Amino acid sequence: MIALDWIVLIGTLAAIVGYGTWKTRGSKSSEDYIRGGSTTKWWTIGLSVMATQASAITFLSTTGQAYSDGMGFVQFYFGVPIAMVIICMVFIPLYHKLKVYTAYEFLENRFDLKTRSLTAILFLVQRGLAAGITIFAPAIILSIVLGWNLITLNIIIGVLVIIYTVSGGTKAVSVTQKQQMFVIFAGMFAAFFITLDLIPDDVSFTNALDIAGASGKMEVLDFSFDLDNRYTIWTGIIGGSFLALSYFGTDQSQVQRYLSGKSVKEMRWGMMFNGLLKVPMQFFILLxxxxxxxxxxxxxxxxxxxxxxxxxxxxxxYSEEYQALRDKQTALFDQKQTVSLKLAKSYNEADKKKLLRLDSIEKSYRAEAKYLIKRAVDSDYGVKYDKLSKELSEIKTNPNDPTYEEKSAELTKLYKDAAKDNATNDRDYMFISFILKYLPNGLIGLLLAVILSAAMSSTASEINALATITSIDLYKRNREGSVAIDPDKDDAHYVKATKLFTLGWGILAIIIACFASLAENLIQLVNIIGSIFYGNVLGIFLLAFFFKYVKGNAVFVAALITQVIVVFIWYIDVIPFLWLNLVGCILVIFLAMILQSTNKKVA
Incomplete structure (x- = not known):
C-alpha cells in the first residue's frame, strides 16, 4: 500500500463516521434514539437492511467460497424473497400497529414476561457472539495479509463503530449504512471490471464463463436431495426461507432497521427492495x-x-516437500493455461474434461500443502499423525483387527483438521490477497474501505440492537414493570441507559473478537450460529401469530426443550446446519401444542 491507498482508506472511513455523528447529533429522545424518529424512507430502509446482513464476511468469504466451490452458494439466499413477502404481510403491520420498540414486546402481550425475556436472551446470546465475529473476520485477515496487529485492528474497528452508534443510535446506524452501501457497491463493481481487464485480451467475458463452467464453477442449481450437501435448491428455499423469516422478522438488528420507517408502506417497500436485490447482489459477489x-x-x-x-x-x-509441491503446481499451471486458452478459442468436451481433471489435481496439491503447513506449525499434530499412520500400516497385515476402522476414521479426521486450521484455511484470504497483489493503487484503499465499512455497518446494527433489547426488554421492563415506554416519564434516563448498554456491548464485541478463532469458513460460522437459535425464535413468533389457544407456560417450556435438542443435533452433525432452522421452528410449535393439549389448565 502506498500513500494514495491510505488517503482513500482513512478518508472514506473518517467521512462515514463523521457524517453519522454529525447527522444524528440531536437524537435525545427514546423515539429518536431507539426507533430512529420513525422518519426513514424506503430506500434507506432497504439499503440499511442489506448493509446489516452484508458484513465483511460476505465479501471475503463469499468470493473465497466461489473460488473454491463455485456459484452454488447463491442457493442459500433463494428463501429471502419468500420471507420478505411474509414479513410485509404479517410482521410489519402488527409491529406498526402495536408501536413496539422491539420485536419481543409483542411476545409479552401475547404470552407472558418470562417468554419475552427468554426470547430476548436467546437473541442476545447468538447476536452477541456474531457481533464479535463480524469484527474479528476482517481483522484477522487484514492483520495477517498486511502485517497489522490483530488486537489493534479489533479495537480500531470496534471503536469507530462505537463512536457514531453511541452518539446517534438507530438513526446514526441507518444513515451511515446508506453511505457504506454506496462504497461497497462502487468497490465491488470496480473490482469486477478490473479483474475482467486483467484476464488476457483474447479471452472475452463469455469465454471466461466457459472456462469457469468447465471447472465446475458455474453450477448454480442443485436439485438433489442429498443431506450431505449443504447447498441445494431445496435447502435454500426451505431452510433458507425459515432462516430469512426468522432473521428479518424476529432479529432485532433487522427489525430495528424497518421499525424506523415513516409508514407501513415505506417499511414494505424497503423490505421488498431488499428481497428483490439480495439474490442478484450475492450472485454478483460470487461471480x-x-x-x-x-x-x-x-x-x-x-x-x-x-x-x-x-x-x-x-x-x-518440510520445506523441501513443500517446494516439491510448488514445482508440481507450476508444471500443472502450464497445462491449465494451455487448455484454458484452447477452450476460449473453441469450446469442446474433451478440453472441458481435461481442465476439470487438472483443477482436481491442483486441489489435491493444495490439500497436501495444508497438511504440511499444519505439521510445520503444530509439532504435536505431526507426532500424532505419524503414530496413527504406523499403527494402521501394522494393522493392515491383520484384516480381522477390530480397531482398523476406528483408527482409519481418526486418521481421516486428522487430515481434515489440517484443512480447517486457521494457519492453513486460506479460503477467506483469497480475495484480499488478490486485491493487494494485482489491483491498482487507490482501488486497493477503496476495497479495504469496503471490507472495513461492511464490518462497521453490520457490527453497528448488532450492538445497536443488543443495546435496545437489553435496555427495553430486560432493564426497563424489569425495573418498572411496564410494557411500553412512556416518553414523558424519565425518558432521558433510558436514552442514557441505552447509550451505556451500546458502549458495553461494543466493548464486549471487541473482547469476543480478540479471543475468537477461525472456523472452516467465516460466513458459514455466522450462519451456523444463527441457525442454532433462529428456528426456535421463529417458532415462538409463529405460535404467537397463528396458534391462539397455546399459552405462555407451554411455549416457555417448549422453547427450553427445543433449544437443548437443536444444540444436540448440531453437535452430532447429522443434518446440514440450514435445516436446523426448520427443525427448531417445527419442534417448538409441536412441543408447545402437545404441552398445551396435555394440560388444559396451563396459563
Missing part, C-alpha cells in the same frame, strides 16, 4: 470470486494464500 478463479488460470496462484503460513513451512523441516 467476482469466479472471475478471480479464471484470472488464476492465466496467472499462477500461490499454493496457499496465507503468506505467513507459507513462510513458516518454508522455514521448517
Amino acid at each position: 467476482v470470486g469466479v472471475m478471480v478463479f479464471v484470472f488464476y488460470q492465466f496467472n499462477k496462484a500461490p499454493l496457499n494464500f496465507i503468506d505467513a503460513s507459507t513462510e513458516k513451512v518454508m522455514a521448517s523441516e
Whole structure:
C-alpha cells in the first residue's frame, strides 16, 4: 500500500463516521434514539437492511467460497424473497400497529414476561457472539495479509463503530449504512471490471464463463436431495426461507432497521427492495470470486494464500516437500493455461474434461500443502499423525483387527483438521490477497474501505440492537414493570441507559473478537450460529401469530426443550446446519401444542 491507498482508506472511513455523528447529533429522545424518529424512507430502509446482513464476511468469504466451490452458494439466499413477502404481510403491520420498540414486546402481550425475556436472551446470546465475529473476520485477515496487529485492528474497528452508534443510535446506524452501501457497491463493481481487464485480451467475458463452467464453477442449481450437501435448491428455499423469516422478522438488528420507517408502506417497500436485490447482489459477489478463479488460470496462484503460513513451512523441516509441491503446481499451471486458452478459442468436451481433471489435481496439491503447513506449525499434530499412520500400516497385515476402522476414521479426521486450521484455511484470504497483489493503487484503499465499512455497518446494527433489547426488554421492563415506554416519564434516563448498554456491548464485541478463532469458513460460522437459535425464535413468533389457544407456560417450556435438542443435533452433525432452522421452528410449535393439549389448565 502506498500513500494514495491510505488517503482513500482513512478518508472514506473518517467521512462515514463523521457524517453519522454529525447527522444524528440531536437524537435525545427514546423515539429518536431507539426507533430512529420513525422518519426513514424506503430506500434507506432497504439499503440499511442489506448493509446489516452484508458484513465483511460476505465479501471475503463469499468470493473465497466461489473460488473454491463455485456459484452454488447463491442457493442459500433463494428463501429471502419468500420471507420478505411474509414479513410485509404479517410482521410489519402488527409491529406498526402495536408501536413496539422491539420485536419481543409483542411476545409479552401475547404470552407472558418470562417468554419475552427468554426470547430476548436467546437473541442476545447468538447476536452477541456474531457481533464479535463480524469484527474479528476482517481483522484477522487484514492483520495477517498486511502485517497489522490483530488486537489493534479489533479495537480500531470496534471503536469507530462505537463512536457514531453511541452518539446517534438507530438513526446514526441507518444513515451511515446508506453511505457504506454506496462504497461497497462502487468497490465491488470496480473490482469486477478490473479483474475482467486483467484476464488476457483474447479471452472475452463469455469465454471466461466457459472456462469457469468447465471447472465446475458455474453450477448454480442443485436439485438433489442429498443431506450431505449443504447447498441445494431445496435447502435454500426451505431452510433458507425459515432462516430469512426468522432473521428479518424476529432479529432485532433487522427489525430495528424497518421499525424506523415513516409508514407501513415505506417499511414494505424497503423490505421488498431488499428481497428483490439480495439474490442478484450475492450472485454478483460470487461471480467476482469466479472471475478471480479464471484470472488464476492465466496467472499462477500461490499454493496457499496465507503468506505467513507459507513462510513458516518454508522455514521448517518440510520445506523441501513443500517446494516439491510448488514445482508440481507450476508444471500443472502450464497445462491449465494451455487448455484454458484452447477452450476460449473453441469450446469442446474433451478440453472441458481435461481442465476439470487438472483443477482436481491442483486441489489435491493444495490439500497436501495444508497438511504440511499444519505439521510445520503444530509439532504435536505431526507426532500424532505419524503414530496413527504406523499403527494402521501394522494393522493392515491383520484384516480381522477390530480397531482398523476406528483408527482409519481418526486418521481421516486428522487430515481434515489440517484443512480447517486457521494457519492453513486460506479460503477467506483469497480475495484480499488478490486485491493487494494485482489491483491498482487507490482501488486497493477503496476495497479495504469496503471490507472495513461492511464490518462497521453490520457490527453497528448488532450492538445497536443488543443495546435496545437489553435496555427495553430486560432493564426497563424489569425495573418498572411496564410494557411500553412512556416518553414523558424519565425518558432521558433510558436514552442514557441505552447509550451505556451500546458502549458495553461494543466493548464486549471487541473482547469476543480478540479471543475468537477461525472456523472452516467465516460466513458459514455466522450462519451456523444463527441457525442454532433462529428456528426456535421463529417458532415462538409463529405460535404467537397463528396458534391462539397455546399459552405462555407451554411455549416457555417448549422453547427450553427445543433449544437443548437443536444444540444436540448440531453437535452430532447429522443434518446440514440450514435445516436446523426448520427443525427448531417445527419442534417448538409441536412441543408447545402437545404441552398445551396435555394440560388444559396451563396459563
